[in-house]
Amino acid sequence: MIPNQTKAALAITVIAFAAGIWLFLAPFIVDYQNDWKTLIDATKSDMWTGGALVGIATLTLLLFLAFALRDADHESRRRLIDENVGK
Amino acid sequence: MAKHFVGIIGALLGAFVGAWLLVAPSALAYQPEGADWADPTFVDFWTGLPLTVISGVGLILYSLGLAEELRNRGILRCRTHEDVPSRDTEAQTVPSQRQSDVEQSLVPLMAAILQDMQEQRQRREAPDGEGAPGGTAHNEYSVHGDREAQSERRTRQ
Numbered sequence: 500m501i502p503n504q505t506k507a508a509l510a511i512t513v514i515a516f517a518a519g520i521w522l523f524l525a526p527f528i529v530d531y532q533n534d535w536k537t538l539i540d541a542t543k544s545d546m547w548t549g550g551a552l553v554g555i556a557t558l559t560l561l562l563f564l565a566f567a568l569r570d571a572d573h574e575s576r577r578r579l580i581d582e583n584v585g586k
Numbered sequence: 587m588a589k590h591f592v593g594i595i596g597a598l599l600g601a602f603v604g605a606w607l608l609v610a611p612s613a614l615a616y617q618p619e620g621a622d623w624a625d626p627t628f629v630d631f632w633t634g635l636p637l638t639v640i641s642g643v644g645l646i647l648y649s650l651g652l653a654e655e656l657r658n659r660g661i662l663r664c665r666t667h668e669d670v671p672s673r674d675t676e677a678q679t680v681p682s683q684r685q686s687d688v689e690q691s692l693v694p695l696m697a698a699i700l701q702d703m704q705e706q707r708q709r710r711e712a713p714d715g716e717g718a719p720g721g722t723a724h725n726e727y728s729v730h731g732d733r734e735a736q737s738e739r740r741t742r743q
Contacts, residue, residue, distance in 0.1 A: 505651030508593055511644035515600045518637050522607075525633075531625040541616045541626030548610070552603050552637075559596025566589035 501567065509563065516556035522549030587659075590652035597648055600641035607634025 501509075526532040526542040538546075611617035611627040618624075623631070656662035 502651045502654040504647045504654060505590065505593070508597070508644045508647035508651060511640050511647065512593065512596060512600075514640055515596075515637065515644070518633055522629075522633055525629045526626075529625050529629055531629075539616065539626075540614045541611075541624075541630075544610050544614055544616075545626065545629065548603060548607060552600065555596055555599045555603070559592055562592040563589045563596075566592060570587075570589065 509560070512556050512559050512563075516553060516560070519549045519552030519554075519556055522546075522552060525549070587652065587655060590648050590655065593648035594645060594652070597641050597644035601638050601645065604634045604636075604638030604641055607631070607637065610634075 522545050525545050526538075532539060532542045607630045610630050611624075616624065617627040653662060657664050
């Protein structure tokens with residue numbers, strides 16, 4: 500079972516993922532990038548930072564899921580062995 | 587357990603990204619000093635600040651989750667209400683415990699000193715030759731004690 504604190508922390512990681520998408524799209528939405536041929540420093544910074552944040556959040560969620568599945572697998576095997584030993 | 591560490595590292599990196607967003611307008615100089623905030627500065631600041639805060643909260647929550655799992659596995663000891671002594675009790679018990687430890691460590695030393703003093707007194711009070719059988723000293727301490735007694739007698743005379 501995943502503790503409640505960890506569930507809340509996962510929700511925060513999802514929020515960080517959303518913040519990354521927002522940062523990536525902010526220059527388009529807020530419209531502070533006038534000429535799209537040459538990107539200004541602010542746009543480059545926001546796009547790179549947003550991309551990095553999306554990457555970090557995605558990696559965190561995927562790795563968390565992978566390790567949680569591995570833990571669940573270990574737990575189920577351990578229970579199976581305990582039951583067999585009990586018989 | 588590893589999943590919590592992944593979360594902690596992710597939250598830490600998220601906090602770093604948030605901190606970078608706060609300083610980016612100044613660092614990349616797209617916010618002129620003293621001028622009104624430009625749109626990118628507003629976006630970066632008001633995204634960076636909440637991101638830093640929620641990443642910090644996430645870091646704490648992942649750490650609490652890790653502690654919870656460690657307690658469930660029995661690696662971390664679960665603190666029950668009975669285990670936690672009140673501050674008054676702690677304040678009373680800890681100094682007395684320290685004091686008793688010091689006393690216990692000093693007892694053998696004090697006993698040795700007392701024994702030594704008692705032996706020296708016996709040697710002084712005893713007449714010559716009685717302290718050491720055959721008039722010979724057994725060890726350097728008794729020799730030292732005899733010499734002391736002799737010098738004391740001379741000063742008295």
